[in-house]
Amino acid sequence: xxxxxxxxxxxxxxxxTGLETILTQLNRLQIKIYSTGGTYEFIRSKGFEAIxxxxxxxxxxxFGGRVKTLHPAIFGGILSRRNNAQDKDELEKYxxxxxxxxxxxxxxxxxxxxxxxxxxxxxxxxxxxxxxIIEKIDIGGISLIRAAAKNYNDVxxxxxxxxxxxxxxxxTAQNGITNIDVRKHLAKEAFGVTSHYDTxxxxxxxPGEVLRYGExxxxxGIFKGNLNELFEQLNGKEISYNNLLDIDAAMGxxxxxxxxxxxxxxxxxxxxxxxxxxxxxxxxxxxAGDPVAAFGGVVISNGHIDVKTAEEIxxxxxxxxxxxxxxxxxxxxLKEKKNRIILQQKTFYTPQLNQSRTILNGQLNQDYNSRIIxxxxxxxxxxxxPNSNEINDLLFANIINKHLxxxxxxxxxxxxxxxxxxxxxxxxxxxxxxxxxxKNFGFDLHGAVMASDAFFPFPxxxxxxxxxxxxxxxxxxxxxxxxxxxxxxxHNNVAMVMTGIRHFKH
Numbered sequence: 001x002x003x004x005x006x007x008x009x010x011x012x013x014x015x016x017t018g019l020e021t022i023l024t025q026l027n028r029l030q031i032k033i034y035s036t037g038g039t040y041e042f043i044r045s046k047g048f049e050a051i052x053x054x055x056x057x058x059x060x061x062x063f064g065g066r067v068k069t070l071h072p073a074i075f076g077g078i079l080s081r082r083n084n085a086q087d088k089d090e091l092e093k094y095x096x097x098x099x100x101x102x103x104x105x106x107x108x109x110x111x112x113x114x115x116x117x118x119x120x121x122x123x124x125x126x127x128x129x130x131x132x133i134i135e136k137i138d139i140g141g142i143s144l145i146r147a148a149a150k151n152y153n154d155v156x157x158x159x160x161x162x163x164x165x166x167x168x169x170x171x172t173a174q175n176g177i178t179n180i181d182v183r184k185h186l187a188k189e190a191f192g193v194t195s196h197y198d199t200x201x202x203x204x205x206x207p208g209e210v211l212r213y214g215e216x217x218x219x220x221g222i223f224k225g226n227l228n229e230l231f232e233q234l235n236g237k238e239i240s241y242n243n244l245l246d247i248d249a250a251m252g253x254x255x256x257x258x259x260x261x262x263x264x265x266x267x268x269x270x271x272x273x274x275x276x277x278x279x280x281x282x283x284x285x286x287x288a289g290d291p292v293a294a295f296g297g298v299v300i301s302n303g304h305i306d307v308k309t310a311e312e313i314x315x316x317x318x319x320x321x322x323x324x325x326x327x328x329x330x331x332x333x334l335k336e337k338k339n340r341i342i343l344q345q346k347t348f349y350t351p352q353l354n355q356s357r358t359i360l361n362g363q364l365n366q367d368y369n370s371r372i373i374x375x376x377x378x379x380x381x382x383x384x385x386p387n388s389n390e391i392n393d394l395l396f397a398n399i400i401n402k403h404l405x406x407x408x409x410x411x412x413x414x415x416x417x418x419x420x421x422x423x424x425x426x427x428x429x430x431x432x433x434x435x436x437x438x439k440n441f442g443f444d445l446h447g448a449v450m451a452s453d454a455f456f457p458f459p460x461x462x463x464x465x466x467x468x469x470x471x472x473x474x475x476x477x478x479x480x481x482x483x484x485x486x487x488x489x490x491h492n493n494v495a496m497v498m499t500g501i502r503h504f505k506h
Contacts, residue, residue: 004154004183006100006176008032010053010078012069012141013105015161016042022103022164023048025171034099036068036140037061056097069140078102078147082154101156102148103167106193107138110200137201145190152187153180159190214241230349231322234331236341243298243320243341250300250322251349253403256372259415260303262286264294264318269404269422271297275396275415279303283312289417290441291316298322305330371501373398378497379477381486386495389414390449390472394497397451398474402503406453409434409461411470413448427452431461435468445469453503455479459488466494476502 009031013019016039023046026033033050035043043050054060057071069075077099080087091098113136116129148157156178158167166186170178206224214221221241230251233239239247249268254261257275262282264272271293274285279301287294298320299313305323310330313321320341321334334342357364375391386394397412404410404422409430411419419438421430431450438445446469455478456462462473462485473489477498489496 002153002180003177004082004100004156004179006031006156006170006178008034008077008097008099009101009103010034010069010074010099010144011039011043011050011103012036012144013039013103013161014107014141015105017161018164018168019043020046022168022171025168029171029176031101031176032097034097037065066139069144072096074099075143075147078144078155079151080154081151099148099155101158101167102144103158103164104141104145105161106141106145106197107136109133109136109138109197109204112136113200113204133204138197142194142197145194149187149190149194152183156183157186157190159186159193163189211241211244212238230346231343232346234326234342234344235335235338236320237339239320239341246298247320247322247343249403250298252351253400254300254302255349255351256399256402257302260301262299262301264289265298265300266293266296270400270417270420273400273417279305280309280312283309285416287312287316288441289419290437294318305334307333310334369402369503369505373499373501377499377501378474379500380495381477381482381498382489382494382496384489384493384495386449386472386497390495393449394451394472394474397449398499398503401451401453402505404453404505406504406506408453408503408505410451411435411438411445411448411465412451413443413445418443418445418448427454427456428458428460428464431464435464447471449473451475453505455482455502456485457481459484461485462488462494462496466492471495473497474499476500478502 009026011033012035019042023043027048033043033048034053034056035050036053040050040052053069053074056073059071061068073096076091076094076096080091080098112133116133145157145159148155158164170176208222208224211221211223213219223244245268246265250263250265253263253270259275260277260279260282261273261275262279263270264286272286272289274282274289276282276285295317296319299318300322305326307327307330310333314333314336318340320343322343322345324345326344334340351368353368355366355368373395375395392415393412396415397410400417401408401410404420407424407427407430408422409420409427410417411434419434421433424430424433435445448470449472450465450470452461452475455476457479458481465473472495474497477500486496
């Protein structure tokens, strides 16, 4: 591994806690120290030698300290490649000293913002606050960190006060010697620091739309985005945090249907969904799937809302309605509920391809689940094959199931959601809930199909479904006991297809 010995260091830190201990070790190893402004004064006050950067740059600190290190003589010393002949020649030509380690602690931008945010009205909020916050946007320090991290092959970067102890260990235990693994790890840490810092600044400039509250009244909520790119709000109150979550779920679901389709969502799950030859029929079928849960829900249509459909929708309280277009008279009917949010889509919706969540002390990122199952993905694993109607229902049910919280089971018949179980810790419980719901609303399950978001670990689900009347099943497969479910289906003339695609949604 390529080892490098620290022979020179540039120190420019806001938080000087623990710096004296490091200075003692730097002095012990006779490491040359370059420094700036207040850091230089601190080092000298503790009795240590240091070289001001202006002796290298030939420029004093200017513009009230805004410009100190931004100079080729400094960044050349950091970014020069030690094994590059041309870089070596240029270092000599321009008398640029190499810098082996950069130690930075950025201006406390977040703490400054937080301190002003904690003030009450009349305690100094306004232009003075903004000026103070702007001055805490670090320019030189962030540039030093990025430069040193980029050249981790040759340079050690200590990017924050949280990393001072790392440098102390390098100096005391390793006598200033590092290997490439240590330097690359510190570079990764450094870009984490700069990313967080820049995000905080971006968030301050773009505070987003303050919502009435978050998921609950005691929680604050903010939306950062531009809904006007997607929708025109034609009526209703301010869109809430929970409305936005349901609207997002609704948009993700509806784009997967090509036939006239209406879906009703509550708490990000479809409680009603149907496809038909026209939107009005689709609405009537979707509502019949669960008219109780539909109350206060979000309705989305992939087709035009006419007067007849508006009259049917208006028979029940619906909080949000989304459609690509409306008859003028239909709008007047829907606007009778003055607080009802009515959105008209401006453009075809494409889900964001990257999804992220903040968890623990970090972030999870993944690709959007854009996989759409078609009949070409089917593996016919039973003797009995699904007929054309069952195939349509299997595809329909699988789309809905993809957008339900796991564990999820969907029961469908004639392209109508007739029962679902979602968010259950047991797949059999999800199925039993779906069957109970279907029966509660008077559906005949004979000839219905079942979709599962993941494989069946036991044959109990297909057995319960078959006894309720289900004749065809779609699931991803992949269980070591797949053969048990297949055997039950073969023995009872149930058609089963496997897709090889799991649709967990947590």
